[in-house]
Amino acid sequence: QVQLVESGGGLVQAGGSLRLSCAASEHAFSSYGMGWFRQAPGKEQEFVASISWSAGSTYYADSVKGRFTISRDNAKNTVYLQMNSLKPEDTAVYYCAARRYGSSSYYRWDGMDYWGKGTLVTVSS
Secondary structure (H helix, E strand, O other): OOOEEEEOOEEEEOOOOEEEEEEEOOOOHHHEEEEEEEEOOOOOOEEEEEEOOOOOOEEEOOOOOOOEEEEEEHHHOEEEEEEOOOOHHHOEEEEEEEEEOOOOOOOOHHHOOEEOOOEEEEEEO
């Protein structure tokens, strides 16, 4: 069982930046592809970004490409999401999720093996 704990959410003005972190309990963290998802009020979960288990490649949703960067530090069992040029429409609960030997590609929410409980990001206009 892999436990994922997100942190770093908060309130930020439009145009600002935040860095989310997701700490994993699993010592085999490096064998998991990691993804970030988000859910805005009244909407379904939306894929944001993924990074392969080998950290060799990344993949982004068009809505965040060029503004968000996903990265991982396997020595710290942590994956990050650097969010720049934030917009009000980025407001959501952000979740990290793990998929065993996942590549960097579009991930389905229900295709992941483990999920965190989320951290709230609010972008004010």
